[in-house]
Amino acid sequence: MEPFKKHRGLVCPLDRRNVDTDQIIPKQFLKRIERQGFGECLFYHWRFDDEGHKKQDFVLNKEKYEGASILIAGENFGCGSSREHAPWALGDYGFKVIIAPSFADIFYNNCQKNGLLLIKLDEENVKLLMQKAQQESFYLDVDLVNQVVVSDTLSIPFDIDAYQKKMLLEGLDEIAVTLKLEDEIRAYEQTR
Amino acid sequence: MKPRTIIEKIWDKHLIHQxxxxxxxxxxxxxxxxEVTSPQAFEGLRIHGRKVRRPDLTFATVDHNIPTTPSRVSTDPISIKQMSTLEKNCQENGIELMDIGHPNQGIVHIIGPELGLTQPGKTIVCGDSHTSTHGAFGAMAFGIGTSExxxxxxxxxxxxxxxxxMQIKVNGKLGRGVRAKDLILAIIGKFGFSVGTGYIVEYTGEAIRSLSMEERMTxxxxxxxxxxRAGLISPDETTVSYLKGRKYVYNERFDELASEWLSLATDEGATYDKTIEIDAASIEPQVTWGTNPSMCLPISATLPHPDAQYDVEEKESIEKALMYMGLEPGMPIADIKVDYVFIGSCTNARLSDLQEAASIVKGKKVKEGVRALIVPGSQLVRLQAEELGLDKIFIEAGFEWRQSGCSMCLAMNDDxxxxxxxxxxxxxxxxEGRQGNGSRTHLVSPAMAAAAAINGHFVDIRELETVHH
Known part of the structure; x- marks a missing residue:
């Protein structure tokens, strides 16, 4: 996994609550056996019409958000299915950071394992950032080391679990970490 | 010792490293x-030269994208590849696979319990968010992603x-014609569909105790x-008698196991971080009307008006949902006409679900213009239903009688x-789009779905003579 320390990027506002994983990546794309190439399927039915043409009114399709790498959305983002295809699609599309007031548990874990930084901010700050991104071409600097998001005019600190922060900063292979505890796992198995 | 919840007991027992x-x-x-959430995991193992540590604790089946047609032949090359990849991965790693044609094939959350793989006190995971089903046995079971x-x-x-x-306490008794599905929909409708985020839930109370195992799974x-992520119910005699004699239960030691299981139940005086309560008697048969499961109302209700009583965001989300669903504000739920009826899925495709539906369907016909499918949750459920003659009741009424799989719940196959x-x-x-792009879904109990198939619109099953408790 690529380590995540800092990121500067264009912010795309997705002003919806309860965005579920069926919307992030519809089921017809879950049949593939690879991890790559899901970016083109991201938000498929919101981005494309039945003939496969781009829907111009959907925020991701607007020219001003081309190349956005920070997504800002409403509460309970990523609810629903456990499909890791959702973070794969977001990452493959080019997103590195997602900001929302809250995330669904399984989705949060899945993003973490793929080096995507999810930032929980309170409703008020999310609304503020959302408005800025809607009004202008809005860039944010995300600094995981110091746990802060910064623009020209504002600076907002965020909380993150210390362990999750470490995993992201170091880009650790969790399985390798666990396998170092082989003796403890074996000892546990022998007690059963 | 300090009184503990079943959640703490299972946690403590499985702790390897802190x-x-x-x-x-x-x-x-x-x-x-x-087949759907495992191929990239096996690929990851291969890339790093790692092996499956405990193939004996790993069980596989195909369910998400397999055909449920009588011949079970898939015409989709990508689906076929996904299924053959699972077969190959299982063969290479010595994992038991309940493939198409295997008598125990079925939806992963149906076969775990019916084979007795699911047992009280176990930690159970699966790359599927509905793994919480197994919590009905007092197991700690949750969905994980492919990396996990x-x-x-x-x-x-x-x-x-x-x-x-979190404790969700259901006081009192459910009324006549009100099912486990109505209970859980009413809970989600009342408390919202992110009330449990960050929690493991234990369901308690008189109404939960009187549910059968299959209802508890719903x-x-x-x-x-x-x-x-997980919801569970402390084991009791209902749990024990369900498991007795099942294939993967160590039946020679059954009495010993049973007393171990019963000792897992939450101790008197144990506390939770949060408790919410609901009165079972107040619950009516439920129908969802919107685009998430908390948009849910009793059958006797009318659809909401997105007016001043809601805040701006709520109003917008109601408007958006009504528009997607093609429904008018204020319309009675009972006037909503259906084109399709799907009785199946890991929520409601067990034998008792099919029996519940059959009791409504018997001797009647599916309304003209409605297409209705019964998709048993497993081959075992299908066989048991056929032994009881349920297939004939459904076929005579005009239902399609299918092979087992996830089918129209997520529409990854042709359903x-x-x-x-x-x-x-x-x-x-x-x-939105869950059962197919642009499709409109109303979640209901098997009895409510069966009654909608016969009448062509939703009806209050409590008004039907055949409905018992």
């Missing part, structure tokens, strides 16, 4: 895998931050629809609701 500033490392007793599937395959463990505990199944069509479904999610 360290300040880290999640706990837990041992996993049972890992269920299927790979982690469990390689190590038989998972890093887990201890979640908060309740725990939809815990994730309330945001909770798709076309755009703009409306489906009464016993499944668990009514998200």
């Amino acid at each position: 360290e300040e500033g880290k999640p706990d490392l837990l041992y996993i007793d049972l890992h269920l895998i299927h 599937v790979e982690h469990v395959l390689a190590t038989q463990t998972l890093w887990q931050k201890k979640p908060k505990t 309740v725990c199944n939809m815990s994730i629809e309330a945001g909770a 798709v609701v076309p755009a703009g069509k409306r489906c009464a479904s016993t499944s668990n999610r009514n998200f």
Whole structure:
């Protein structure tokens, strides 16, 4: 996994609550056996019409958000299915950071394992950032080391679990970490 | 010793490694895998030269994208490749696969319990969010992503931050014609579909105690629809008698096991981080009308008006949902006409679900213009239903009698609701496009779905003579 320390990027506002994983990546794309190439399927039915043409009114399709790498959305983002295809699609599309007031548990874990930084901010700050991104071409600097998001005019600190922060900063292979505890796992198995 | 909840007991028993500033490392007793969320995990193992640590604790089946037509022949090359990849991965790693044609094939959350793989006190994971189903037995069961599937395959463990505990207490008794599905929908409708985020839920109370095992599975199944990764019910005599004699239960030691299981129940005086309560008698048969499971109302209700009583965001989300669903504000739920009826899924495709539907359907015909499917949850359920003659009741009424699989719950195979069509479904999610792009889903109990098939619109099953408690 690529380590995540800092990121500067264009912010795309997705002003919806309860965005579920069926919307992030519809089921017809879950049949593939690879991890790559899901970016083109991201938000498929919101981005494309039945003939496969781009829907111009959907925020991701607007020219001003081309190349956005920070997504800002409403509460309970990523609810629903456990499909890791959702973070794969977001990452493959080019997103590195997602900001929302809250995330669904399984989705949060899945993003973490793929080096995507999810930032929980309170409703008020999310609304503020959302408005800025809607009004202008809005860039944010995300600094995981110091746990802060910064623009020209504002600076907002965020909380993150210390362990999750470490995993992201170091880009650790969790399985390798666990396998170092082989003796403890074996000892546990022998007690059963 | 301090009184503990069942959640704490299971947690403590599976703790391998604990360290300040880290999640706990837990041992996993049972890992269920299927064709959709496992291929990339096996690929990851191959890339790093890792092996499956405990193939004997890993069981596989195909369910998500397999055909449920009589011949079971898939014409989709990508689906075929996904299924053959699972077969190859299982063969190479010595994992038991309940493939198409196997008498125990079925939806992963149906076969675990019916084979007795699911047992009280176990930690159970699967790359599917409805793994919470197994919590009905007093197991701690939750859905994981593919990276965690790979982690469990390689190590038989998972890093887990201890979640908060929540008690959902259901007081009193459910009324006549009100089912487990109505109960869980009413809970989600009342408390919202992220009330459980960050929690493991234990369902308690008189109404929960009087549910059968299959009904308890319906309740725990939809815990994730309330945001909770896991939902469980303390084991009791109902649990014990369900498990007796099942294939993977160590039946020679059954009495010993049973007393171990019963001792897992939450201790008198144990406390939870949060408790919410609901009165069972107040619950009516439920129908979802919107695009998430909390948009749910009793059959006697009318659809909401997105007016001044809601805040701006809520008003917008009601408007958006009504528009997607093609419904008018203020319309009575009972006037909503259906084009499709789907009775199936890990929520409601067990024998008692089919019996419940059959009791309504018997001797009647599916309304002209309605297409209705029965998709048993497993080959075993299908066989048991056929032995009881349920297949004949359904076929004579005009239902399609299918092979087992996830089918129209998520429409990964050919069982798709076309755009703009409306489906009464016993499944668990009514998200936009869930049953097919542009499809409109109403979640209901099997009895309510069966009655909608016969009448062509939703009806209050309590008004039907054949409905018992």
